[in-house]
Amino acid sequence: MAHAPKDLAAFLHEGLNAQQREAVEQEVGSLLVIAGAGSGKTRIITSRIAHLIVNKGVMPSSIVALTFTNKAAREMLERVQQFLGDTRDVPFIGTFHSYCVRMLKRNQHLLETPFISILDEDDQHKIINGIVQRHDLSKRVTVKQIAYQISQIKNRTVSPEEINETIRHDQLLTQIYCAYEAEKRASKCLDFDDLLLQTLALLKRNTSVLETFREQVKHILVDEYQDTNVVQHALLKHMTLRNKKLTADSICVVGDEDQSIYSWRGATVDNIVNFTKDFANTRIIKVEQNYRSVQPILTAANTVVANNTQRNPKELWSDRKGNDRLRVISCMTERQEGDLIAQGIDIARGSKKIETTAILYRAHFQSRALEEALIKRSLPYRIIGGIQFYERKEIKDIFAYLRLIANPFDRTAFFRVINCPARGLGDQFEELVRERWHQEPLLTYSDVIAKLIEDNVLTGVRRAAVERFIAMLAPYKPTDRATTTIEDLIVATGYLFHLQKTCDKDEAQERTENIKELIRAVQQFEQQGIATISALLDEVALMQERAARDNEDSNPVLLMTLHAAKGLEFDFVAISGLEDGILPSSRSLVTRDGLEEERRLCYVGITRAKEYLLLSHCRYRYTYGQTNDQLRSRFLDEIPAKLAPVQDCSHMNSYQMKIFFAEWLGTGSAPARTIQTFGTARQSISAKALATARTATVSAAKSAPKKIAPKAQSSIFKKHQTVRHEKFGIGIVQEVEQRDAATTFVQVRFKDGVKKIASSFLKTT
16 A cells, blocks of 8 residues: 655645755755754755655656665665655665665676675684784784774775875785785675775776766765765765866765764764865855753753864754753762762652663773662663673683682683683684583583593693693682782783784773773672672672663663764763763873864763763772872863852762752752761761752862872973873973963873873972
8 A cells, every 4th residue: 555645845844944944955056064963964864855856856866865874774765755655766875885886786897806795894804814824923913903904094095006005114014905905806805995995996997987977866965974984075076076066966965073973983074074175165054953952951062062173163052941951970989970870860760751861981891880880779771882891701701710710610611711812722622621521520620631631632732731721720719819819810811911912902902991890890899798709709690680680671771882872862861981081081182183082972972961961070990900090071171160060979978969869850859857877976967967968069160179199380391301100100291281270281201102191190300
């Protein structure tokens, strides 16, 4: 049965605001639509397509709409079909890569290297791994590192000559790259990055193909243009420009440079910022009305991102008004931070206007304290784009060693760790052990291995390897202190080196941070009296069981990184870890581009919130294997104090915080006049004292928490001066930044890299 089309005329009149309608109805020319967060970017593109076909009589086959994910393409296609009904053809709406495949397949006979199939990520890694193994390079590079480098190079260059020039200074990479390309050609395969490059090369080499395309395709639309890379921008220019003049009837790109957060994937914000330089006479339309968030949240987002220079200025606004929708909480440690956020969400979920809740963070290692706080309150949660802390591979590996100490009959634990890190024991060895263990099920793992050695089944290198393994675990008992045992095992197994060897740089760092976070977690369990290996294993198992049971809820709290949150929205959002070195990340502090992308990431996080936004930072955080004094994020300083009052929660108890959240969220009643507390000493807290605690806000947002550190001596540091840091050693001053009268930051180049450090932690030499 055919479906009647939706009334387009009524929708254009009633369903679009003035700026959206303006973007939809411009029929010809180059158009750049700067559409802020929550302003209806997809609505603009789909309405424009429908308008061209229904109202202007444009053939669907002459329209191409490009986006970045299959999910987004499906959603756009469904919306367009609502206006066209079942009786009309539909234009191409899909990803850049899918359109390039279509073009390459149609012109196979013109390709320099014909292809039959496309390599997925696993296939690509297998080819590179074969090259690495054949040339005995596994100790020098990892497969993931090489694959990432090759992809980055292809995303940022537009010709083979440029690629060769880019890699020629790295002989090893050049050799692997050339071998990889040769193997692909022999297999008649292309990888995903090749699809874009080969399409661009096809259009450059074959004028007839290019002219045919230009005759057939008259309207091109691109969504999320801030996420395009160098090749995609070059491809768009080649498709639509001749001698810098537009050949298509229209080109419309929609995006928001303030949400450009994927430079690590090859995306460049320059494409949208400098769009008018490549496409002359471009009309810019700014769509600034936001349909998601209340105005105070948008004002905070506007003031933060306004500090960036790489942007087209705009001001998000909303008809949805509201008061007192943001709070900043200053916590003592990440554990208290987790407890407070969990308590706030627990109270928020009791409000009729709060249905969806999320906790956002910069890196996955931050989730551990948050997960444990949610479990403690029986709040269901789900991690998006990641794995629950105790389910992560590196954590399970370490726990498998502990399980084997506690239970030498644990076969699952044994087979998990016997060759992790690699000990030269392959599948054949594991099959021998498995078969013998099946024959004699009452033996421990060490007994099974002893039997195999006794029978001369294990000899030479394999025998030496398993004997070292048994000797490594032999001294430990289930009653040993868990913290010490874990630290010993990490060193004895060389596990951190194993991560560096088998993972790319970013993944190795993230997994290393997770292991350090595990040590911190075990130390906290120890403070609660859970100190032995056996006790720790029991406690974590019970925690995971509780989490699994609680997470059956159909409306869990969602935990995710800020990157994963893009495109989503929630009634209540908490962003944790707003500290220099975390958000913004330590690596971003040394370059303007890096810092601006971190600010955009913060902006994306803020604009996910519809009703309430909670921002948190800690005075002390356990990172890099030690407890460090933290500086609150400069991004917090960029939010007006009157818009986001700061609550110092460092010494507040649970009841005081309950009152704080209940009053802020409007879900609770006033406390009783006198509250009796029970602790080491019985005492009464008057209502007046509680009110004082509740309203103890910091007078200005730029007032950083007091640090246990020497008084700043900013005036003594000069550029090129030699200084000393207790942890990093001797370094050379590169820049001195006077934040305010009391705070100075010094950028110093140490042996292991450039760091930005508060001057109070440096000494002159």
